[in-house]
Amino acid sequence: AQKVTQAQTEISVVEKEDVTLDCVYETRDTTYYLFWYKQPPSGELVFLIRRNSFDEQNEISGRYSWNFQKSTSSFNFTITASQVVDSAVYFCALSEAGASGTYKYIFGTGTRLKVLA
Amino acid sequence: EPEVTQTPSHQVTQMGQEVILRCVPISNHLYFYWYRQILGQKVEFLVSFYNNEISEKSEIFDDQFSVERPDGSNFTLKIRSTKLEDSAMYFCASKGLSTGELFFGEGSRLTVL
Numbered sequence: 537a538q539k540v541t542q543a544q545t546e547i548s549v550v551e552k553e554d555v556t557l558d559c560v561y562e563t564r565d566t567t568y569y570l571f572w573y574k575q576p577p578s579g580e581l582v583f584l585i586r587r588n589s590f591d592e593q594n595e596i597s598g599r600y601s602w603n604f605q606k607s608t609s610s611f612n613f614t615i616t617a618s619q620v621v622d623s624a625v626y627f628c629a630l631s632e633a634g635a636s637g638t639y640k641y642i643f644g645t646g647t648r649l650k651v652l653a
Numbered sequence: 654e655p656e657v658t659q660t661p662s663h664q665v666t667q668m669g670q671e672v673i674l675r676c677v678p679i680s681n682h683l684y685f686y687w688y689r690q691i692l693g694q695k696v697e698f699l700v701s702f703y704n705n706e707i708s709e710k711s712e713i714f715d716d717q718f719s720v721e722r723p724d725g726s727n728f729t730l731k732i733r734s735t736k737l738e739d740s741a742m743y744f745c746a747s748k749g750l751s752t753g754e755l756f757f758g759e760g761s762r763l764t765v766l
Contacts, residue, residue, distance in 0.1 A: 569752055581696070581744060581757040588752070627696060631752070634701075638684065638708035639751055643696040 540630050540644035548650040549618050557613045557647045559628030565589075568632040569639070570604065570611045575625040575646070584626075587611065618651045625649070655679045659745050659758035667766055669734050674761045676728045676745030685728045686746040686755060687720065689713070696744065702728065735765045 539562040549555045561570065572584040585595065587604050595602050599616045615622055625646045634640040658677045666672050678685050687699040700710040700720055707720065719731045728747075732739055742762050746755040 571754055573757075579742065580759045581746075583754045583756065586754045629696075634709045636701075636703075636708040637751075638701050638703050640698060640701060640709050641686070641755055642698065643688075645695045 540628050540642055542626075542628055542644035542647050544647045545645070546648040546650065548652060550652050551620060552617050554614060554616050555618050555649065555651075557615075557626050557628075557649065559611045559613065559644060561609050561611065561628070561630045563609075563630060563632055565632040568630060571629040571631070571641070572602065572611075572613050573627045573629060573643075575627065577624070581627070584613075615649075618649075620651050620653050623649060623651045657745055657747055657756050657758035659743075659761050661761055662759065663762040663764070665764045665766065666735055668737055672732045672735055672739075672763060674730045674732075674743050674745075674763070676730070676747075676758055677726055678728055678745065678747030679749070679756055680726070682747035682749045682756070684748045684751065685720075685722070686748075687730045688744045688746065688757075689741040690744065690760075691741045699730070699743075732763075735763070737765050739763060740765045 541560045568589045570587045574582045592604050601614045603612045625648045627646045628644040629641050631639040631641040660675045685702040688696050690696045698711050700714045701708045702720055717733045721729050742760040744760045745758045748755050
């Protein structure tokens with residue numbers, strides 16, 4: 537079974553603090569893909585990053601960084617020097633090939649991040 | 654920048670009525686999806702569509718739901734007889750590569766009274 541767990545339901549930080557959003561996944565496949573999406577208060581889902589199961593290199597993009605560790609089945613997301621505009625719900629997602637060969641994407645329950653000024 | 658567009662942005666309907674939600678995926682994309690999000694909850698997979706047929710569907714996607722790509726550009730989700738519990742935000746998504754990221758539309762909010 538495929539499962540994505542985001543244990544942190546809600547996190548509040550003060551502006552300029554660093555914050556890490558946790559994501560733990562379960563899959564039986566050796567080939568899979570992991571994603572993070574941001575859902576701001578306006579409601580749309582914005583793609584942030586994609587990582588395949590063979591690439592464990594961490595990635596940094598501006599204030600965002602991602603730590604992928606296959607050994608612990610985790611794909612954590614860190615925002616450095618958080619800003620009020622980072623306030624949103626963040627979803628981690630996993631995709632693997634379904635029975636039809638088409639990739640199915642499963643989302644975690646999301647972590648609501650509130651950045652206070 | 655190409656984007657997925659959805660209409661209507663908000664629809665209010667009476668229980669038992671039929672609803673059609675429309676999506677225009679990114680033009681060179683081949684894989685299409687519908688997801689729904691009940692207010693404040695997780696984003697749930699409904700159905701995936703490729704090569705003019707459903708490739709996978711969830712247990713939520715029962716006989717009341719159907720999808721169609723009638724003209725090569727639009728991708729529609731039909732709910733035949735809406736129930737109160739169908740009230741949710743419905744997201745259409747598309748992707749170009751089988752293993753690529755999904756690009757989502759801004760969603761269609763459905764309210765069933």
